[in-house]
Amino acid sequence: MSEKIRVRFAPSPTGKVHIGNIRAAIYNWLYARHTGGKFLLRVEDTDLERSTPEAIEVLLECMKWLGLDYDEDPFYQTRNLKRHMECVEKLIASGHAYKVERTSREGKTGIVTMFRMPKEGVIEFDDIVKGRMAKKAEDIQDFAIVRSDGSPIFHIANVVDDIDQGVTHIIRGDDHVENTFKHIEIFKALGAPIPKYAHLSMIVNQQGKPYSKRDGAAFVGEFRDQGFLPDALFNYLLLLGWNPGDDREVLSKSEMVELFDLAKVHVTAAKFDIKKLQWMNGEYIKRMPRAEFTRELKERTVAAGMAIPEGFDVSYLVDQLQIRTKFLSDIPAAVKCFFSDDFEMDAKAVEKRLAKEGVKDLLLDLVERFSAVEAWDAVTLEGVVKELSQGNGMGPWVHPIRVACSGRGEGIGLFEMLQLLGRERTLERLRKAAQTLCP
RNA sequence: GGCCCCAUCGUCUAUCGGCUAGGACACAAGCUUUUCAUGCUUGGUAGAGGAGUUCGACUCUCCUUGGGGCUGCCA
Numbered sequence: 142m143s144e145k146i147r148v149r150f151a152p153s154p155t156g157k158v159h160i161g162n163i164r165a166a167i168y169n170w171l172y173a174r175h176t177g178g179k180f181l182l183r184v185e186d187t188d189l190e191r192s193t194p195e196a197i198e199v200l201l202e203c204m205k206w207l208g209l210d211y212d213e214d215p216f217y218q219t220r221n222l223k224r225h226m227e228c229v230e231k232l233i234a235s236g237h238a239y240k241v242e243r244t245s246r247e248g249k250t251g252i253v254t255m256f257r258m259p260k261e262g263v264i265e266f267d268d269i270v271k272g273r274m275a276k277k278a279e280d281i282q283d284f285a286i287v288r289s290d291g292s293p294i295f296h297i298a299n300v301v302d303d304i305d306q307g308v309t310h311i312i313r314g315d316d317h318v319e320n321t322f323k324h325i326e327i328f329k330a331l332g333a334p335i336p337k338y339a340h341l342s343m344i345v346n347q348q349g350k351p352y353s354k355r356d357g358a359a360f361v362g363e364f365r366d367q368g369f370l371p372d373a374l375f376n377y378l379l380l381l382g383w384n385p386g387d388d389r390e391v392l393s394k395s396e397m398v399e400l401f402d403l404a405k406v407h408v409t410a411a412k413f414d415i416k417k418l419q420w421m422n423g424e425y426i427k428r429m430p431r432a433e434f435t436r437e438l439k440e441r442t443v444a445a446g447m448a449i450p451e452g453f454d455v456s457y458l459v460d461q462l463q464i465r466t467k468f469l470s471d472i473p474a475a476v477k478c479f480f481s482d483d484f485e486m487d488a489k490a491v492e493k494r495l496a497k498e499g500v501k502d503l504l505l506d507l508v509e510r511f512s513a514v515e516a517w518d519a520v521t522l523e524g525v526v527k528e529l530s531q532g533n534g535m536g537p538w539v540h541p542i543r544v545a546c547s548g549r550g551e552g553i554g555l556f557e558m559l560q561l562l563g564r565e566r567t568l569e570r571l572r573k574a575a576q577t578l579c580p
Numbered sequence: 581g582g583c584c585c586c587a588u589c590g591u592c593u594a595u596c597g598g599c600u601a602g603g604a605c606a607c608a609a610g611c612u613u614u615u616c617a618u619g620c621u622u623g624g625u626a627g628a629g630g631a632g633u634u635c636g637a638c639u640c641u642c643c644u645u646g647g648g649g650c651u652g653c654c655a
Contacts (some may be wrong), residue, residue: 285653
């Protein structure tokens with residue numbers, strides 16, 4: 142590759158980063174890393190209302206969270222205003238643009254600068270993902286590039302910035318294909334080389350409409366808050382429109398970089414499937430280094446206002462919990478029964494497992510039997526229940542114990558849980574449940 | 581309305597003319613000696629419709645239908 146590849150991610154900061162947008166960033170990043178090119182960031186901050194320092198901070202945070210490191214300093218569109226206007230002057234001087242009085246949709250009348258599209262011929266380009274694209278020039282109207290208040294419009298700012306940043310490949314959303322025909326003419330009129338284009342399909346909802354916040358979490362921050370891992374989100378978004386050509390799905394960053402091929406990106410829109418993302422998240426949690434999961438467990442426990450007592454076997458809990466965890470944010474609820482006596486009793490579980498005839502006696506009987514065991518460990522305790530069940534299934538004992546001791550119908554292995562709880566607390570909870578929750 | 585793009589299981593997809601159409605998620609059943617999970621096994625469900633090209637079409641061409649995008653002094 143003789144030409145040095147330069148791609149860019151050019152979002153306008155609005156305080157939230159949409160997954161469709163960040164997927165474009167991911168594809169840009171991967172393409173740059175795969176080809177050894179540069180991944181540039183351009184902040185299109187011309188909407189001064191929304192492009193606050195906070196909004197920009199959110200954007201940078203999201204990129205950092207996902208590991209989308211960029212080369213060179215961020216390029217701020219507002220700082221290139223002078224160049225935009227210089228280019229507009231050039232276009233006017235060369236006859237490619239003209240001023241005219243117009244009335245906007247809002248009814249404001251003023252002088253705007255229009256770009257003059259050719260009136261005949263065909264504008265065409267080879268899109269790396271969509272293939273040959275062509276459109277008759279006559280089908281595209283002249284369009285405004287400077288507002289009546291003198292500020293440059295997206296089309297001119299975007300193109301001039303791409304020229305100034307030396308962008309060679311523009312990888313962006315599908316919704317820009319029509320703009321591309323316009324932008325190509327601007328590049329030509331300015332005497333600049335025309336970059337290569339790759340248009341990415343959109344992420345859509347179950348109805349096939351563009352995926353929006355109405356369809357669920359739509360912004361990167363929401364996924365983070367829900368406990369999704371950045372690498373899982375990254376991996377899932379990548380797979381939404383690209384695959385390595387074999388059956389591999391969970392890929393490391395280096396595999397992604399090595400295998401990514403822009404030409405194999407799909408043309409069709411992909412429906413967002415939260416279920417598969419959840420599965421992917423579980424896969425990533427399972428593969429998480431143990432030390433990291435342990436750290437997360439400790440941090441999240443403390444952050445939820447609980448303390449881990451001295452001598453508590455965290456390692457054993459990690460053994461039990463890591464493979465079962467789908468969301469790191471589920472950790473506090475999953476560990477609460479170990480670090481607090483003030484855990485919620487799931488009403489449905491109580492109804493189903495405790496509020497039944499006979500359960501009270503069963504629990505009290507267990508208290509007695511458990512009191513008698515010498516060694517308080519999972520194997521011994523399981524032995525006790527196994528003996529009681531006489532090979533007919535431990536369900537009748539196991540479920541009430543679980544609910545009585547943890548308040549929930551699901552969790553880590555029951556006897557492992559009792560071992561972690563310790564004799565005193567287990568007996569106490571069984572007694573309490575028998576007395577207060579059973580008929 | 582005009583212009584552009586798209587079309588394989590419910591979903592993400594493999595297939596670059598030979599297919600008994602493969603994998604993953606989800607779902608169902610079973611196993612892991614009878615808990616919650618994990619893991620494993622098994623199962624069902626797909627090429628929008630119609631012409632054409634070809635020995636042969638999911639793969640190529642055309643039409644129809646359906647879906648999406650654009651058509652701003654938004655980006």
